[in-house]
Amino acid sequence: MSDTKLKRVDLIFGEYSNVKYKVLEDTLKRSTDEILEDLLESGLRGRGGAGFPTAMKWKYTAQAPGEEKYVVCNADEGEPGTFKDREILTRVPRKVFSGMAICGKVIGAKRGYIYLRGEYKFLLPDLNKELTDYHEHAKTIGLDFLIEIKLGSGAYICGEESALFESMEGNRGEPRNKPPYPTTYGYLGKPTVINNVETFVNVLMIMRLGPIQFKMLGTTDSRGSKVFSVSGDTPIPGIYELELGMPLDRFVDEFGDGDAKAVQVGGASGFCVPRKKFKDTVIGFEGVPTGGSMMLFNSSRSMFNVLHNYLEFFEEESCGQCTPCRVGCQQLRKGIEAVKKGDKKSLYLDQLLKLSESMRLTAKCGLGQSVANSFSSIVYNFKEEMIY
Ligand SMILES: Cc1cc2nc3c(=O)[nH]c(=O)nc-3n(C[C@H](O)[C@H](O)[C@H](O)COP(=O)(O)O)c2cc1C
Numbered sequence: 046m047s048d049t050k051l052k053r054v055d056l057i058f059g060e061y062s063n064v065k066y067k068v069l070e071d072t073l074k075r076s077t078d079e080i081l082e083d084l085l086e087s088g089l090r091g092r093g094g095a096g097f098p099t100a101m102k103w104k105y106t107a108q109a110p111g112e113e114k115y116v117v118c119n120a121d122e123g124e125p126g127t128f129k130d131r132e133i134l135t136r137v138p139r140k141v142f143s144g145m146a147i148c149g150k151v152i153g154a155k156r157g158y159i160y161l162r163g164e165y166k167f168l169l170p171d172l173n174k175e176l177t178d179y180h181e182h183a184k185t186i187g188l189d190f191l192i193e194i195k196l197g198s199g200a201y202i203c204g205e206e207s208a209l210f211e212s213m214e215g216n217r218g219e220p221r222n223k224p225p226y227p228t229t230y231g232y233l234g235k236p237t238v239i240n241n242v243e244t245f246v247n248v249l250m251i252m253r254l255g256p257i258q259f260k261m262l263g264t265t266d267s268r269g270s271k272v273f274s275v276s277g278d279t280p281i282p283g284i285y286e287l288e289l290g291m292p293l294d295r296f297v298d299e300f301g302d303g304d305a306k307a308v309q310v311g312g313a314s315g316f317c318v319p320r321k322k323f324k325d326t327v328i329g330f331e332g333v334p335t336g337g338s339m340m341l342f343n344s345s346r347s348m349f350n351v352l353h354n355y356l357e358f359f360e361e362e363s364c365g366q367c368t369p370c371r372v373g374c375q376q377l378r379k380g381i382e383a384v385k386k387g388d389k390k391s392l393y394l395d396q397l398l399k400l401s402e403s404m405r406l407t408a409k410c411g412l413g414q415s416v417a418n419s420f421s422s423i424v425y426n427f428k429e430e431m432i433y
């Protein structure tokens with residue numbers, strides 16, 4: 046057991062003087078170049094999973110030609126094991142609105158949308174009340190940036206940015222071909238910044254604290270803190286804000302039940318890390334990244350069942366638009382079932398691993414491309430649990 050506890054942080058949830066949108070007001074007085082410089086200096090990378098540098102995304106969208114631009118907050122939160130955006134929107138909605146309004150100023154947008162996961166409909170009354178307050182305040186300070194909430198309908202794929210725009214436009218939520226990227230062709234075909242809920246809050250806190258203080262948290266590749274949703278075999282499940290770049294063994298010391306055999310980092314589309322690799326795994330962009338989901342499994346769990354459950358999820362949630370994902374998800378599920386039953390030899394797992402790698406290379410969007418993450422990390426590390 047490590048003798049020091051992981052550093053708890055309260056950058057995202059902490060109380061601060063934004064009661065009357067003070068930080069937003071102060072930031073709006075600054076030039077867009079100054080704001081972008083601070084963002085760049087902070088090293089902030091998106092908190093939705095892929096970790097794209099936020100300053101660059103905003104800069105490209107600001108530079109894109111056209112008068113009509115949009116800001117979209119991705120609150121679809123569909124990754125299994127992730128429930129932190131719900132908590133952020135419940136506890137600090139003003140920080141989210143402020144981050145979006147700052148983005149509006151930087152890219153020259155007058156409209157922002159929060160795409161809210163359908164199952165979070167119960168948040169609407171409180172969020173709309175807060176939004177009324179925001180709009181009243183915006184009027185008093187002459188801020189021309191309106192925010193509206195659009196509700197999803199419970200499809201995981203609608204968290205993928207281009208499928209999300211399609212869904213917002215009233216179409217079936219299917220990913221678009223990329224390029225063009227949202228920075229030039231997003232909502233309604235206009236330049237759009239889309240960021241995760243937590244990313245917008247980070248922006249506001251960088252504006253409040255300055256990039257230097259922000260950078261004091263985390264590592265060179267993973268600046269700042271992260272809100273984690275901790276679930277599974279842990280005596281203390283819940284939401285925790287911790288410094289990025291922590292070693293996984295220390296995380297397990299603190300959150301595990303003493304019998305952890307694996308941690309699934311980043312949900313079903315993330316990686317499964319076995320106990321023997323806890324010590325050498327860093328949670329962050331330089332190691333294993335996560336949008337927030339941390340699921341612990343102890344020795345009572347069957348990793349075959351865990352993988353089977355993920356594959357059923359992907360099969361169900363695949364939009365069916367491209368063959369590698371539509372057919373591949375099914376074949377991987379059927380394949381591990383056949384090996385487990387003894388209908389196929391264990392060598393067949395090698396063919397399935399090859400299939401998952403071709404999905405990574407050929408699937409159209411992140412859903413199909415990321416199936417190989419959990420598939421290969423579970424099959425390689427828990428092969429004995431996959432066979433008859
Ligand atoms: C299948 C799929 C589901 C996704 N779901 C979410 C989601 O629920 N929330 C989110 O912020 N990003 C999600 N993403 C990532 C988004 O496409 C996008 O990269 C992200 O919203 C960008 O925000 P960021 O730069 O702040 O991370 C998903 C991606 C894929 C492929």
Ligand code: SF4
Nearest residue numbers: 365366367370410413
């Ligand atoms: S990879 Fe899957 S979810 Fe993505 S476009 Fe292809 S079928 Fe749809």
